Amino acid sequence: MRETNRQWVLAERPAGRPTVECFDLVEEAVPDPGPREVLVRTRYMSVDPYMRGRMRDADSYAEPWDVGEVMHAGVVGEVVESNSPKWDAGDVVNGNLRWADYAVADEDQLVAVDPERAPISTALGVLGMPGRTAYFGLLDVGEPKPGDTVLVSGAAGAVGSVVGQIAKHAGCRVVGVAGADEKVHWLTGELGFDEAINYDTTENLRAAVAAACPDGVDVYYDNVGGPITDAAFANLAVRARVVVCGQISLYNAEERPTGPRQLGELITKRARVEGVLVRDYVERYEEANERLARWVGDGTVQYRETVTEGLENAPDAFLGLFDGVNVGKQVVKVSEYEPG
Amino acid sequence: MRETNRQWVLAERPAGRPTVECFDLVEEAVPDPGPREVLVRTRYMSVDPYMRGRMRDADSYAEPWDVGEVMHAGVVGEVVESNSPKWDAGDVVNGNLRWADYAVADEDQLVAVDPERAPISTALGVLGMPGRTAYFGLLDVGEPKPGDTVLVSGAAGAVGSVVGQIAKHAGCRVVGVAGADEKVHWLTGELGFDEAINYDTTENLRAAVAAACPDGVDVYYDNVGGPITDAAFANLAVRARVVVCGQISLYNAEERPTGPRQLGELITKRARVEGVLVRDYVERYEEANERLARWVGDGTVQYRETVTEGLENAPDAFLGLFDGVNVGKQVVKVSEYEPG
Incomplete structure (x- = not known):
């Protein structure tokens, strides 16, 4: 001691x-x-x-x-x-x-x-707060259905990596956005994402998301905000769900953006955007804990x-x-x- | 002829x-x-x-x-x-x-x-597309409950004026935002809105919304976008619902805003933002038509x-x-x- x-x-x-x-x-x-x-x-x-x-x-x-x-x-x-x-x-x-x-x-x-x-x-x-955030944010707010396309930003992070793997387990096509080739390879390799985009080396994010999500984005799980989120919004499918979990690209901005702009896509696509805070699900933590432990144990979630x-x-x-x-x-x- | x-x-x-x-x-x-x-x-x-x-x-x-x-x-x-x-x-x-x-x-x-x-x-x-848009947007997307505070932008317009009156009928406190004193007086006079804000003569919209909605905004029905929407987002209550019906302040912008910014309030407040398009409710038009006609007939909706x-x-x-x-x-x- x-x-x-x-x-x-x-x-x-x-x-x-x-x-x-x-x-x-x-x-x-x-x-x-x-x-x-x-x-x-x-x-x-x-x-x-x-x-x-x-x-x-x-x-x-x-x-x-x-x-x-x-x-x-x-x-x-x-x-x-x-x-x-x-x-x-x-x-x-x-x-x-x-x-x-x-x-x-x-x-x-x-x-x-x-x-x-x-x-x-x-x-x-994975068995703590970030894992549970991924679990409830994706499943309860994002409501993915088999066949849906799920786009995840911050995809190689603590939350995003779990989101993508649960979405695969739920029968979805999963596309991740991350900021390094090493991360992209991890996502599409070990983690089984269908595609991943390196935002740092991609000039036209909007076109890259469109190419990776040809039927549009049914669920966008947002950990970052900013230009990646702009690209996601431009590619929403009709009745898309956007899970706002984090906005890390904006947290250090000295001049914070004044508010939401250009919500017009939500009308066109009748899409829903909703924030998630894991502590709202405290009554159901045990459900998430048990399933995440099982999935980690059997390799479903790495x-x-x-x-x-x-x-x-x-x-x-x-x-x-x-x-x-x-x-x-x-x-x-x-x-x-x-x-x- | x-x-x-x-x-x-x-x-x-x-x-x-x-x-x-x-x-x-x-x-x-x-x-x-x-x-x-x-x-x-x-x-x-x-x-x-x-x-x-x-x-x-x-x-x-x-x-x-x-x-x-x-x-x-x-x-x-x-x-x-x-x-x-x-x-x-x-x-x-x-x-x-x-x-x-x-x-x-x-x-x-x-x-x-x-x-x-x-x-x-x-x-x-009132008995056509704008009335039905107000009806389904407010009731189905906004889900107002008695006691909720409902904020409406474009409140003196074809849709907003009906939204506010249905919200009053649903037991809500209703605050409208409009751009002329004549409109403000109509809203708080004949239409029975609890308060109305003239955005054109209000310097600090965020403070004005805060003052008019001391318990926060439970439902924000957005017809306009832009700075009024910024002020609304800054005052959302926990579990607020934002109905995106129109963005008229942005329709003529030559440089359109690139996308949504500053969605952080949605996490803090676990709020939901959703677009509405009336034609999605075509199967239920008769429901809206009948009720709107009844409410116009008995003076509930002017x-x-x-x-x-x-x-x-x-x-x-x-x-x-x-x-x-x-x-x-x-x-x-x-x-x-x-x-x-």
Whole structure:
């Protein structure tokens, strides 16, 4: 056990693209858990695009972080001290904890992670929030039917890669958009996407989407916004469904676009655009968890992780999301997990 | 009966805002109906914003008109010659006919208009396509519930004015956006809207919508697009529904916006945006017709018409739509109807 607890605090709010100056690493004594609390040692910590919203002092679906406050993150860790009858030292748990080596958690704030089922880091990715977001966003909002064409942006990311594979399993033609040839090859190779478009080397995205989706796009699962979304909207099929899950290409814009423009295609195509937030489905998490675990177990859903070593590198891992550095889920490995 | 038939043809496609140069008035002999056809004399002709789309040589939900072709319009007219057992001279009929004094119609292309029920021109407005668009767009796509706040843009137009009144009837708080004080007074006076905003004299539309809709906008019925829609999106309530019915503020843009931007509010609010096209509801027209007629009969739904006299002035009537000249439904009176 370390003597001190390193924690990342929000040093300043970013204007536009965040930099390492926005983060401060501070040290304090490892805290003691109170009654019905446990001390969790972080093994893996998640960095996610939505965190950019919490750095902003604006109304969003997640509370903004205060400057000087320790930042929150999905964590998979190990209970090292327990004042709760629910948890024993050595238990692997998942919870919304901190960008830190250790955190004290209320006994009810944690869920168990089964280290026999899959590598524990997957509780932050394919078997965690991103996997469930893909599951509910695609199936409940996108409503894919066999034979539909499903277009996914951010297709090689934590959510997009799962969306595409579930859509294949649902009998759809699946086209992914990603920003590197390595990603495109992963999508059309291992993951079984029908086609993939490298937006970074494609001059006319609209024409590329049209060529890859000759019958139009029945479901567009949007993780990015911006020009890729423009190209998708120009190719919607009649009665298309657009799932708005993320808008990562816009999160760092200093001048944010004022609002939606050119919704005319929605009239022409009688299409539906709807936002998805996974926490609305909390009553059905178990459904998603069970199916995703089964699909990962039988190979229906494959995954990759991009692992950054060391809590000290967490800001870099986070900033890399906006450059598309990661393939699959980006996690930070904070300490070594040694199965008990 | 006139000796000649005046007809408006599309002279050239507009670049940006159409002008009178886009229209040519040509004369030909009054045509003779063939077997199972009738000759209809136009009493009223409709001009509608969607016609701007037909002047463009681009894929839309309505076929583009060819240059040199007589333009189509919703018409209420009187049968003056019939080669069909279905229709007699003197019958008042409604159909998609022409910008013309007379048109030949197939016997199956017409529906009967009951001149006892309401002024026959209403078959082009509150009891016609605009009324049904309001009915299905609001009720089927917007899904208003009692207590919801419904915001309507283009609120004093043919569709918007009906939307707001049906929403009141459905137990909603209704806020309209229009472009003249006269319209605002009509909305909050006769039509019973709770509030109305004159966008032309309001500096901060976003703040004005926030003030008029303190609990957020549950249903936004969009006829206009552009800055008013930006202000609406900034004030959506959780689980809001946006009905995209028209985008009149964008129809004449020379540089059309590239696509949707800033869909982030849809995630935050898990809101839905959906386009509506009335012809998708053709199987249920009778439902809308009956209810709208009942509501007009008992005063639940009131209406106004802006009547332009003379076929020769039809282009001006059409162009005025883009300046918001009309209050309620804009029609062109082509010849006098004298009930038989």
